[in-house]
Amino acid sequence: MCREVSYAGQRVVVTARTIVDQALGALRGIALPDDVAKTTRDAADEIERAWQRRPLTAGLEGNLVARSELVNLLAGERVLDPFRRALGSPPLRLRRGAGVRFRIVRTDGTVEDRPPPEPESRDGDADLERHAGETRTELARQETALVAIERELPTVVRKRPAVWAIWLWPLRWLFALLHRNATVTWRATQRAIADAEHDLSGIQRVFTDREEREKAARETYYGELRVLCGGGAASADIRAIEVLLPAVPEDVELVELMGELRAAAEIDAVIVVERDALYAPSPGGERVQLGPAQQTVADLPEQLAGARALTLARRARDKLGSLRATVEVEIDRAEREFRERLRRVSKLALPIDTTRYAAEQLARVKPMIVASVNAVMEHASTHLGSELAQLGATWMTAVSKATSGKELEAAIALVEEQWPAQARRIAEEVRMLVMGGAGGIARDLYTDTVSPLAAHGLPEEHMRVKRAPEITPVLLLPSLTNPTTFTVGGNWFTGLFRSFDARKTDLREKVHARIERIKEVSAAEMLDAEPKLHTAVSQALATHLDAAIELQRGWHEKAIAEEQAAIAQDRELLAPLTRSRDAITSAAYQIAKLADALAAERPAVAAAAVAAAS
Secondary structure, three states: OOEEEEOOEEEEEEOOOHHHHHHHHHOOOOOOHHHHHHHHHHHHHHHHHHHOOOOOOEEEEEEEHHHHHHHHHHHHHOOOOOOOOOOOOOEEEEEEEOOOOOOEEEOOOOOOEEEEOOOOOOOOHHHOOOOOOOOHHHHHHHHHHHHHHHHHHHHHHHHHOOOOEEEEEHHHHHHHHHHHHHHHHHHHHHHHHHHHHHHHHHHHHHHHHHHHHHHHHHHHHHHHHHHOOOOOOHOOOOOEEEEEOOOOOEEEEEEEEOOOHHHHOOOOOOOEEOOOOOOEEOOOOEEEEEEEEHHHOOHHHHHHHHHHHHHHHHHHHHHHHHHHHHHHHHHHHHHHHHHHHHHHHHOOOOOOHHHHHHHHHHHHHHHHHHHHHHHHHHHHHHHHHHHHHHHHHHHHHHHHOOOOOHHHHHHHHHHHHHHHHHEEEEOOOOOOOHHHHHHHHHHHHHHHHHHHHHHHOHHHHHHHOOOOOOOOOOOHHHHHOOOOOOOOOOOOHHOOOOOHHHHHHHHHHHHHHHHHHHHHHEEEEEEEEHHHHHHHHHHHHHHHHHHHHHHHHHHHHHHHHHHHHHHHHHHHHHHHHHHHHHHHHHHHHHHHHHHHHHHHHHHHHHHHHHHOOO
């Protein structure tokens, strides 16, 4: 009784044809993508061709004597001598035929047909059968008449009395005289019956003699087959012997798995032949009984169709599994690419502690800040020294050119008049040099400061600043910015008692000392301002670095969102592959379900199919 299973939402009766149809439908139902669909269609076409291929073939293993007896069973007479076949003898291929006939397939590919002996002519059989029929009819009529006559004729007339029964002989003579006509008819009827029986015996002897002659001819024919199947020199170059037997089912072939046929034969099932029954081998070495030989051979078309269906179902399932693996590789590759794309963008994210990150970047450019500020300060100090030297030279020249007390007084007045204005001028020039240089430093070092952000995706347009960053003003040269007044002239009363040269020399020394003091204080103030300028430049870079970090964060969030949107869009392109994978998985499951149901219904057939596939 066939099982029913649920398939595609409906109850399906599990048969070999059902399994193959469902396998073909599952394979041809894969429509996307095109390359996978073409592969499944080709696989379906191949499976359909394999299903339609005839004959259905069973490979025979097991006891050689039992296999020979199976041939005799299928032939209906003793064709082979089971005990004369050798293990190295040629394998047999058994097919259906009207009578026993064999042909030899040589190792070189040539085929020798050995037709059986021709039966004797049956041309006269119709006349003989007609005559026999007429004779039987006449015999029956005469026998009926004989019975009727014998009922009327006394026994003593029909049966001769014993010699010693002398009293019966007169009675016999008397009754024979009285029934002389019946006696004549009785004896004629007996002669007619004897003649009819003789004719029938002669006709039967014709048939019997002919049968004996034909049987002897067949025995000679079978003897040749037995010699070929016995091994030895007669079968040395024989690849196989094809034998036609009347009891082999239509479209079924039985192949002995011996010699080259063990590897070359395309079989649907393996059957182990034993003398008591036919079996199917199992992977564990145990055998599953198929049934008695005669009954199993009669059921072979259905059983071999089931075995082939199971093999094709497994082939379809394996093909679907291979395709599913291929599709999953494509899907996994795409998903890995998606993850890698997202990982590459995510990798551009800055560390969570951006404060520390900014400090690290500022620490990295700190030596450049120090070196650049030092260069600016040296340049400003040089300018400062030059301006102070020029101012001192002007004052010293005015003093040196004085030739009278009045000119000397004019030189003193010049020094005291120029000092505040010149000091502020020089201080402003130095401030402009220093602050301008600091702004240039910040502008030049901005790219170096934010350059690591380029590796995190900061756009190129934010890697440069269009104008110098604003620098927090630093107090420079306070002694020059807010100069104190000083006098270089002495007490006028004391000067009345000193000579002009003494006064001039004293004034020149005071001017020189004052200039040197201004230089010394200015140099100290420049040194004091340098660390503050470092801080101011660092603060300006820190402000711009923070802004660049925020720009990078904004860019990164946008880049993540855009990449996720792009991945979502690209993932839509994988939808056909995903649907194909799901369809393949479902189809493989349903085919396996049907195959398992048939295997559970016919475990012996399933075992035979597995043995054939392996």
